[in-house]
Amino acid sequence: MEEGDSVVRRWEDLDTDILVKIFQSFDIFELTKGIAHVCSSWRLACRDPILWKTLDLSMLKSNFIKIPLEPYVYVGGQSDEILTRLLKISLSLSHGSILTLIFHFNLYVSDEQCPRLRRLVLPAWNRIKKTGICRAVRMWPDLESLTMPSIANPPYIMEEIANNCKNFSVLKVMGLFDKYFATTLTEYLPNLKVLSLRCSMLNRDALLIILDGLPNLEVLNISHCLLVESQPPPAQKxxxxxxxxxxLxxxxxxxxxxxxxEDNCIMxxxxxxxxxxxxxxxYEEGLWKADEASCLAL
Structure with a gap:
């Protein structure tokens, strides 16, 4: 190089730590758009575990319509294609580093494959069959926290968690919560430490079952719940x-x-x-992510 010429450094010559720092500012769409194919240095940086501890898909929604039969939603093919692509590339680049996986409440997935998962936020699983979710739970022995929808038949999933996830201690249920659900929790997850039922219809008897049957419970969030008491037929709740x-x-x-x-509380x-x-x-975008229990807020 002649005197006076400036030194030109190429992007691929950047230190890996610097590249990782830059890539941390990228969202999931940017990370999976092809930057890993630019050169070997960029691919190495893209595979850094720091980038993949949390896979946040909460900005991604399905294009769907409600239908009267199971799974009660029909999802457009393009939505499935985008989700499949993102998951496939993310799982490849992360190389098993994903510990937290977050889905939007209007993102309807059909299968889950993320070993080593510690936290899963999956507010809707209409399209995941019983065998599919049970198979997925068996792959998550380190699972500690789950945000899930209210379901009509909770024992099968709670039993799988009890049998396979020995460190499980945090649960959020988004939807109706009755005595049946409460009894299932006390039977299969007596060591539960944090439970959030916020913004749900909560049966008083179910609340009593929880308070009596979960001796290790430390945090219970029933903020903004519609607390009801069953009345003898034909009376309503x-x-x-x-x-x-x-x-109390x-x-x-x-x-x-x-x-x-509170009567004056908007929630x-x-x-x-x-x-x-x-x-x-x-309501406001992202409002569903809120939780008064700090370990469950997103």
Whole structure:
């Protein structure tokens, strides 16, 4: 190089740590768009575990319509193609480094394959069959935290978690929560430490079952819940406007008992309007990610 010529450095000559720092500012679409194919140095940086501890797909929604038969949603082919591509490339680049996987509540997936997963946020699984979710749970022995929808038959998934995920301790249920669900939790997950049922219809008897049957529970979030009490037929459920002394006494052993049942609370009003089954699509984008229990907020 002649005197006076400037030194030209190529992008691929950048230190790997610097490349990783730059790539940390990229979203999942940018990371999977082909930068790993630029050169060997970029591919090495793209495979750094720091980039893949959390795979956040909460900005990705399915193009779907509701249908009357199972799985109750029909998802457009393009939505499936985009999701399949993102997951395939992410799983390849991460090389098993993904510990937290987050899906949007309107992203309907059909299968899960992420070994070593510790936290899963999957608010809807209409299209995942029982055999599929059970097979997936068996692949996650390190699973500690799950955000899931309310389902009509919870024992099968809770039993799989109990048998395969020995460190499981944090659960969030988005939807209706009745005595059947509560009894299932106490039977299969007695060591649960954190439970969030926020913005749901919550049966009072179910709440008592939880407080009596989960001796290791430390944090219970029932903020903005529509608390109801069953009445003998033909009467309908009675809405409870205040937490009674019995519940407060049983909850006094908890480290945190998070509640909100205020008439002037906008979230409480929304839960009541939606009859305990939140229509999150009507509200601010990302509102569904909130949680008063800090370990469950996104």
């Amino acid at each position: 009675r809405v409870i406007k205040e937490i009674d002394k019995t519940i 006494e049983k909850a006094s052993r908890l480290r945190e008992f998070l509640t909100c049942m 409480c009003q929304r839960t009541k309007t939606d009859e305990g089954l939140m229509r999150w699509y009507k």
